[in-house]
Amino acid sequence: MLQVASNGDRITGAVTTQWYGPVTMQNARLDKGVLTFEVRNLNDREHPTRIWTVRRTPKGVQLDGQLWESKIHAGGRKGTVRDAEARAFRFQTLPDWKTVEQVPLAPRPPMGWSSWNKFGANIDDKTIRAMADAMVSTGLRDAGYIHVNIDDGWQGTRGPDGRIRPNANFPDMKKLADYVHSKGLKLGIYSSQGPRTCAGFEGSYGHVQQDAQTFADWGMDYLKYDLCSGEYFYADADTVKRSYAEMGAALKATGRPFIYSLCEYGRFEVGSWGRDVGGHLWRTTGDITDDYAAMARIGFDKNGKPEHAGPNGFNDPDMLEVGNGGMSLDEYTTHMTLWAMSAAPLLMGHDLRQTSPAMLALLENRDVIAVDQDAKGIQGKAVRKDGALEIWSRPLADGAVALALFNRGDAGAKIEARAADAGFGAITAARDLWRGQSVAVDKLTFEVPAHGAVMLRVEGK
Ligand code: GLA
Numbered sequence: 417m418l419q420v421a422s423n424g425d426r427i428t429g430a431v432t433t434q435w436y437g438p439v440t441m442q443n444a445r446l447d448k449g450v451l452t453f454e455v456r457n458l459n460d461r462e463h464p465t466r467i468w469t470v471r472r473t474p475k476g477v478q479l480d481g482q483l484w485e486s487k488i489h490a491g492g493r494k495g496t497v498r499d500a501e502a503r504a505f506r507f508q509t510l511p512d513w514k515t516v517e518q519v520p521l522a523p524r525p526p527m528g529w530s531s532w533n534k535f536g537a538n539i540d541d542k543t544i545r546a547m548a549d550a551m552v553s554t555g556l557r558d559a560g561y562i563h564v565n566i567d568d569g570w571q572g573t574r575g576p577d578g579r580i581r582p583n584a585n586f587p588d589m590k591k592l593a594d595y596v597h598s599k600g601l602k603l604g605i606y607s608s609q610g611p612r613t614c615a616g617f618e619g620s621y622g623h624v625q626q627d628a629q630t631f632a633d634w635g636m637d638y639l640k641y642d643l644c645s646g647e648y649f650y651a652d653a654d655t656v657k658r659s660y661a662e663m664g665a666a667l668k669a670t671g672r673p674f675i676y677s678l679c680e681y682g683r684f685e686v687g688s689w690g691r692d693v694g695g696h697l698w699r700t701t702g703d704i705t706d707d708y709a710a711m712a713r714i715g716f717d718k719n720g721k722p723e724h725a726g727p728n729g730f731n732d733p734d735m736l737e738v739g740n741g742g743m744s745l746d747e748y749t750t751h752m753t754l755w756a757m758s759a760a761p762l763l764m765g766h767d768l769r770q771t772s773p774a775m776l777a778l779l780e781n782r783d784v785i786a787v788d789q790d791a792k793g794i795q796g797k798a799v800r801k802d803g804a805l806e807i808w809s810r811p812l813a814d815g816a817v818a819l820a821l822f823n824r825g826d827a828g829a830k831i832e833a834r835a836a837d838a839g840f841g842a843i844t845a846a847r848d849l850w851r852g853q854s855v856a857v858d859k860l861t862f863e864v865p866a867h868g869a870v871m872l873r874v875e876g877k
Pocket of ligand 1: 532615703
């Protein structure tokens with residue numbers, strides 16, 4: 417809905433969209449019959465505003481513009497005051513801030529699979545069932561991957577009672593959950609506090625409690641709550657926090673245990689308050705893509721502050737790309753090593769039916785998983801850097817230390833693991849986790865391929 421008024425030379429107005437509510441016109445001007453104005457473009461630093469135009473056409477008026485990633489091209493006719501009232505956006509009021517007492521459901525970083533990285537919004541009941549089957553047949557379930565998470569793209573429309581319904585690709589969510597549960601797995605779902613999700617589906621704005629109850633009724637065990645269009649309404653630390661607390665409290669009120677994943681791209685130091693809204697994991701950045709540069713940028717440098725991580729609260733550098741084909745074996749080895757060293761959630765993102773033996777070996781390595789899942793939940797970090805080489809250390813619950821030797825450079829390099837890297841005076845035992853063999857303690861210099869990694873578990877004194 418386009419509303420515009422003029423007072424002398426001054427033109428004011430707003431465009432009300434289903435995604436973002438009324439978007440106010442800035443610097444509106446009329447030139448040769450074309451109305452041009454700017455709108456705030458959410459949190460896009462590159463394009464803080466976007467230019468929109470409105471022109472007359474034989475049929476009425478034509479609006480063209482772009483907001484964040486969505487292009488808007490809409491035609492319309494002149495309406496009445498009554499039309500405007502009927503189409504007015506209903507703003508929701510957030511509850512006042514109140515801590516949500518966290519349910520300790522994630523003592524270790526969650527492990528499983530999510531539909532987004534491989535399938536995007538092209539998902540259906542059949543694919544989710546097939547992933548559950550493959551999780552079992554590949555042995556991945558028994559290696560610890562138990563969450564099957566439906567990401568964006570399952571939503572249909574709301575019924576007359578406001579209750580969200582899945583789209584035609586998901587005939588019966590409850591039956592799907594029963595099926596996934598019968599395999600010894602858990603089922604997860606996805607929503608946003610905005611009117612629309614990032615892929616443009618129905619969000620939970622105005623239906624937070626109702627949606628939490630629906631997800632519980634369906635038998636869901638996990639919710640990823642993605643800010644998306646919600647950032648138009650909740651754009652500062654206070655409102656973003658309160659919007660997460662609102663859903664956190666709503667999930668809790670259902671009485672069903674939910675792992676609660678906060679997806680707001682690492683804004684406002686989410687790690688310092690994620691637990692206070694009932695969250696168990698929180699994204700540290702925007703989205704990963706299946707290439708070394710993107711993975712390395714996040715894994716090495718944007719994986720969250722280690723002091724925020726610990727049992728029941730983990731930094732989430734995003735889902736795995738292992739098996740999607742965009743990186744070499746050495747690069748995927750670095751990906752897994754970084755995530756395990758970082759106590760990161762291990763949510764696979766490929767088609768599980770097409771897991772090559774090499775990828776399966778990466779994903780199922782029990783020693784590496786044990787580091788990721790270590791009971792202390794201490795997030796490892798770089799203790800030494802030398803040009804493109806990084807040495808990371810992560811103390812483990814039994815007194816041993818995980819060390820990772822990373823080569824971020826484009827040529828092979830020798831890296832030595834030193835006792836001091838692990839905080840020891842001397843290393844007394846060492847195991848190469850990817851090779852699956854012990855290493856003599858006087859032979860701790862490794863040839864590390866370009867973009868590759870060596871991962872060790874060392875004991876010392
Ligand atoms: C955002 C999230 C992604 C994914 C998509 C779905 O971009 O960060 O992980 O959930 O939305 O639209």
